Amino acid sequence: MTTPGPVRGWRRTLSLRSAGVVYALVGLIAVLTITSSLQGRPPYLASVNLSNILDQASLIAIMAVFMTLVLITGNFDLSVASTAALSGTVALELVDRYGVAVAVVGALGTGLVVGVVNAVLVQKVGVNAFIVTLGTLTAVRGVVQVILDGQSIAAVNPALHGFATARFALPVPVAIIVGLVIVGLPVFAVLRSPARRRAMGAAAGPVVAGVLLVFVSVAQPKLLSQTTPVWLLLVLTVATSAVLRYTVIGRNLYAVGGNAEAARLSGIDVDRYKMGAFVLNGLVAGLAGLLYAGRFNSVDPTVLTGGELTVIAAAVLGGTSLLGGSGYVAKSVAGALILFTLSNGFNVLNIGSNYQNVVQGGVLVAAAALYTATSSRGQAFLKARFTKESAEPEDTTKESAVSGSR
Amino acid sequence: MVTPLLAAEDVRKVYAGGTQALRGVSLAVEPGTVHGLIGANGAGKSTLIKIVSGVEPATGGTLRWRGEPAAWASPAGALAAGLATVHQHTPLVGSLSVLDNVFLGTQTRLRWDAGAREAELARLCERVGYTLDARQQVDTLSVGARQMVAILQALTRDPALLLLDEPTAALSPTERAVLFAAIRRLREQGTAFIYVSHFLDEILELTDQLTVLRDGRVVTDRPTAGMSKQDLVTAIVGARLAAVEEPPEPAAPQGEPLLEVVGLGSAGRFGPVDLTVRAGEVVGLAGLLGSGRTELLEAIFGADRSATGVVRVAGRTLSGHSPRAGVRAGLALVPEDRARQGLLRDWSLTRNVSLPYLPGLSWRRLLPDRQREEELADRAVADLGIVTGSTETPVGSLSGGNAQKVVFAKWLYGPAKVFLLDEPSAGVDVGAKADIIGLIRRLAAAGQAVLIVASEFEELLGACDRVLVLRRGRLTAQRRAADTSLHELTALASGL
Numbered sequence: 001m002t003t004p005g006p007v008r009g010w011r012r013t014l015s016l017r018s019a020g021v022v023y024a025l026v027g028l029i030a031v032l033t034i035t036s037s038l039q040g041r042p043p044y045l046a047s048v049n050l051s052n053i054l055d056q057a058s059l060i061a062i063m064a065v066f067m068t069l070v071l072i073t074g075n076f077d078l079s080v081a082s083t084a085a086l087s088g089t090v091a092l093e094l095v096d097r098y099g100v101a102v103a104v105v106g107a108l109g110t111g112l113v114v115g116v117v118n119a120v121l122v123q124k125v126g127v128n129a130f131i132v133t134l135g136t137l138t139a140v141r142g143v144v145q146v147i148l149d150g151q152s153i154a155a156v157n158p159a160l161h162g163f164a165t166a167r168f169a170l171p172v173p174v175a176i177i178v179g180l181v182i183v184g185l186p187v188f189a190v191l192r193s194p195a196r197r198r199a200m201g202a203a204a205g206p207v208v209a210g211v212l213l214v215f216v217s218v219a220q221p222k223l224l225s226q227t228t229p230v231w232l233l234l235v236l237t238v239a240t241s242a243v244l245r246y247t248v249i250g251r252n253l254y255a256v257g258g259n260a261e262a263a264r265l266s267g268i269d270v271d272r273y274k275m276g277a278f279v280l281n282g283l284v285a286g287l288a289g290l291l292y293a294g295r296f297n298s299v300d301p302t303v304l305t306g307g308e309l310t311v312i313a314a315a316v317l318g319g320t321s322l323l324g325g326s327g328y329v330a331k332s333v334a335g336a337l338i339l340f341t342l343s344n345g346f347n348v349l350n351i352g353s354n355y356q357n358v359v360q361g362g363v364l365v366a367a368a369a370l371y372t373a374t375s376s377r378g379q380a381f382l383k384a385r386f387t388k389e390s391a392e393p394e395d396t397t398k399e400s401a402v403s404g405s406r
Numbered sequence: 407m408v409t410p411l412l413a414a415e416d417v418r419k420v421y422a423g424g425t426q427a428l429r430g431v432s433l434a435v436e437p438g439t440v441h442g443l444i445g446a447n448g449a450g451k452s453t454l455i456k457i458v459s460g461v462e463p464a465t466g467g468t469l470r471w472r473g474e475p476a477a478w479a480s481p482a483g484a485l486a487a488g489l490a491t492v493h494q495h496t497p498l499v500g501s502l503s504v505l506d507n508v509f510l511g512t513q514t515r516l517r518w519d520a521g522a523r524e525a526e527l528a529r530l531c532e533r534v535g536y537t538l539d540a541r542q543q544v545d546t547l548s549v550g551a552r553q554m555v556a557i558l559q560a561l562t563r564d565p566a567l568l569l570l571d572e573p574t575a576a577l578s579p580t581e582r583a584v585l586f587a588a589i590r591r592l593r594e595q596g597t598a599f600i601y602v603s604h605f606l607d608e609i610l611e612l613t614d615q616l617t618v619l620r621d622g623r624v625v626t627d628r629p630t631a632g633m634s635k636q637d638l639v640t641a642i643v644g645a646r647l648a649a650v651e652e653p654p655e656p657a658a659p660q661g662e663p664l665l666e667v668v669g670l671g672s673a674g675r676f677g678p679v680d681l682t683v684r685a686g687e688v689v690g691l692a693g694l695l696g697s698g699r700t701e702l703l704e705a706i707f708g709a710d711r712s713a714t715g716v717v718r719v720a721g722r723t724l725s726g727h728s729p730r731a732g733v734r735a736g737l738a739l740v741p742e743d744r745a746r747q748g749l750l751r752d753w754s755l756t757r758n759v760s761l762p763y764l765p766g767l768s769w770r771r772l773l774p775d776r777q778r779e780e781e782l783a784d785r786a787v788a789d790l791g792i793v794t795g796s797t798e799t800p801v802g803s804l805s806g807g808n809a810q811k812v813v814f815a816k817w818l819y820g821p822a823k824v825f826l827l828d829e830p831s832a833g834v835d836v837g838a839k840a841d842i843i844g845l846i847r848r849l850a851a852a853g854q855a856v857l858i859v860a861s862e863f864e865e866l867l868g869a870c871d872r873v874l875v876l877r878r879g880r881l882t883a884q885r886r887a888a889d890t891s892l893h894e895l896t897a898l899a900s901g902l
Contacts (some may be wrong), residue, residue, distance in 0.1 A: 030537055081471055164415075185570075230708055246774070247768075247772050247774070248764050248765050248768050248771065248772055248773070248774055249772070251757070251761075251764060252764075253775060255750060255761060258750045259745045259746075259749070259750045259751075260750060260760075261746060262748055262749055262750055263761070264709070264729050264748055265707070265709060265729050265739055265747055265748070266729075266733070266761045266762040266816065267729050267730045267732070267733025267734065267762050268730070268761075269728075269730050302551065313550075325750075325752070326752075
């Protein structure tokens with residue numbers, strides 16, 4: 001049999017299947033830039049507009065990073081948006097009475113508690129994750145409604161608002177140095193590594209990011225000034241990808257999602273990893289809620305309703321498998337950016353927002369179909385469908401030969 | 407002479423990989439008889455069942471049904487002609503009632519007439535001489551009752567010939583008696599049976615005619631009456647006796663007990679079982695399918711949470727039943743189903759091999775050291791002779807023997823002292839099988855303890871110092887490999 005070996009190195013990392021979501025984002029921005037300039041509107045790539053998109057997407061993107069973690073372990077969490085809403089509510093209820101510290105602890109603690117409840121019900125009691133989190137989605141939203149009793153509340157204390165909307169600017173020289181370091185380290189690692197071609201694959205992502213950072217610091221220095229949530233998103237994304245890629249913890253997270261039984265029989269504590277992902281996801285939902293409440297300094301009972309679907313959509317756009325065992329957090333962030341760029345584009349181009357959901361839904365389904373069709377299993381399936389003479393895929397006959405010889 | 411109901415004439419089967427499963431098998435099933443079909447693992451029984459029931463086509467020879475060439479090419483075709491098959495693991499829908507399951511897929515009328523169906527089920531039950539509550543959910547039934555549901559399901563098609571594949575593997579003695587009574591009743595009413603079983607006592611008790619397969623050929627085809635147990639064992643084992651490898655040299659003085667199992671049991675599965683494996687010793691567990699052999703091995707490893715009893719590794723009692731504790735104490739398990747339990751198919755060989763002891767290969771037990779991982783993978787490839795294009799190949803694309811070596815490699819370079827091997831050479835070719843047996847002997851020579859489960863007893867005789875016989879969940883005998891024979895082991899495990 002002459003199956004072509006897997007494509008190696010940077011070509012694989014930059015292939016359509018691996019980096020498609022990034023190309024889609026770039027393409028989308030290009031289309032919007034060209035269209036808005038043809039229509040004589042203000043330049044789409046203006047730093048104000050880009051900063052806007054980033055700021056709007058940041059909270060959903062933060063949640064998408066940790067949703068990806070849960071999905072990698074083979075679980076599912078529908079409750080994040082409700083959890084965030086409750087955390088935000090708790091924060092605003094507490095901040096005027098007890099001060100900022102109590103509000104922050106209360107908000108994060110709320111998220112943690114919901115995460116623990118999800119984790120215990122799914123891993124220890126053994127209820128299906130979809131059902132459990134559908135329940136917590138509804139119940140936690142109910143708690144928000146009980147607390148708010150139909151009213152929206154606002155905080156007087158400006159501290160949370162100040163924190164969530166503060167802008168921090170990275171000085172240009174620092175940004176350039178960081179960018180060069182990001183480019184330099186992997187290149188250095190590649191030159192030292194014996195398996196150079198594969199190491200180049202691993203280096204492609206950071207190198208592109210570093211080059212982009214240097215380019216931005218020179219061409220659009222205003223983009224280096226971003227709000228707290230955007231910086232937090234950046235830090236959490238980098239930290240989570242590093243853990244997933246370079247640590248034993250990350251390896252085991254992929255293993256328990258890829259084949260829980262094989263992981264268990266290899267001595268890995270499967271429950272601990274799956275529960276850890278849930279708890280972390282709850283905690284981060286609490287953080288997102290805190291930032292969301294801070295952004296407007298007020299919450300109402302319907303805040304973030306339906307947000308969990310956007311979060312999951314972002315992860316799916318990023319190519320995360322709902323079956324577990326695969327996914328990359330940076331791509332989920334790109335997925336979130338696509339969704340927010342789309343809605344931002346509709347506003348900028350002044351297209352009715354009625355079409356927005358249709359297009360977003362279409363993009364999601366198209367992306368999922370593309371991922372399935374380009375997977376090796378999908379290709380085999382399509383091949384079997386469209387070539388009539390080979391009704392029986394080769395694998396099957398091989399399998400039966402093995403079982404028959406026993 | 408009566409026309410046989412089903413006749414196979416010189417049926418051959420060669421699989422795509424070149425394996426010759428059947429080399430010209432002929433047999434004839436007379437109406438109203440129970441026809442026994444027996445043979446060791448790999449003798450070709452499963453293949454013959456698949457061909458007769460229409461799951462797979464034969465590559466040569468003819469099948470005749472009531473004298474005419476059989477025209478079916480699918481299980482549905484066979485069923486329509488009047489041949490029903492009850493497979494070993496019958497797919498029943500657990501959440502539905504007995505009634506729903508028995509009439510599953512029957513499409514005589516569009517309307518689901520529960521009353522008529524219940525009456526029909528009652529008639530069937532009367533024919534069989536066994537009563538079932540039509541409304542009970544199948545999940546809540548015992549294994550034996552489920553087997554009866556499967557048989558009733560087959561009977562709704564009113565077959566002239568019923569093929570039963572290992573129907574008693576999971577049954578208790580009472581359930582077995584009920585099943586036998588039902589088969590005899592149906593035989594009186596004219597239904598013919600092909601009865602496939604590992605249990606020789608059952609074959610002698612129940613069948614009228616029997617066919618013994620060995621290496622894809624018929625070695626015996628005669629009436630059961632007048633056949634003795636010894637004849638039967640000889641027919642099954644045959645010339646293989648001579649082919650058994652020389653048993654290993656009498657073991658060197660053995661070390662302290664590395665694995666001690668005291669009173670280990672799991673309700674409904676096996677036990678209680680006591681056993682000891684010493685350093686440098688290879689012990690085999692000889693048991694048939696359904697004897698609880700896999701369950702015992704997994705319970706020792708800690709993978710069975712409901713198990714009770716004590717497992718000691720090198721004198722240290724394992725606390726709690728978890729694989730994690732087992733691995734830490736120095737146990738290693740090579741599981742039976744390597745695709746489902748042993749490997750991450752999409753992962754590279756390197757990552758699979760490093761999985762159990764990854765922290766040990768990592769900087770401060772946290773950051774995996776890629777170079778050490780790759781060195782380990784290269785070492786495994788060289789030591790075990792794994793044939794692969796590169797250590798980065800996903801293990802899902804490796805052949806059976808090479809994939810099995812990867813599962814072994816996972817444990818070889820860590821602190822494991824006791825190796826639990828479940829069917830270590832299942833589905834691997836002859837060359838890889840020899841490699842694996844060599845590897846097992848090397849482990850023992852290095853002072854490790856090995857416990858092997860294998861359904862091919864020759865393999866146990868070739869690799870082990872001592873063989874324990876497991877039958878229906880209990881250890882029933884113990885033999886030194888040098889003092890026993892394939893003949894004796896087959897007899898002990900089959901319950902003669």
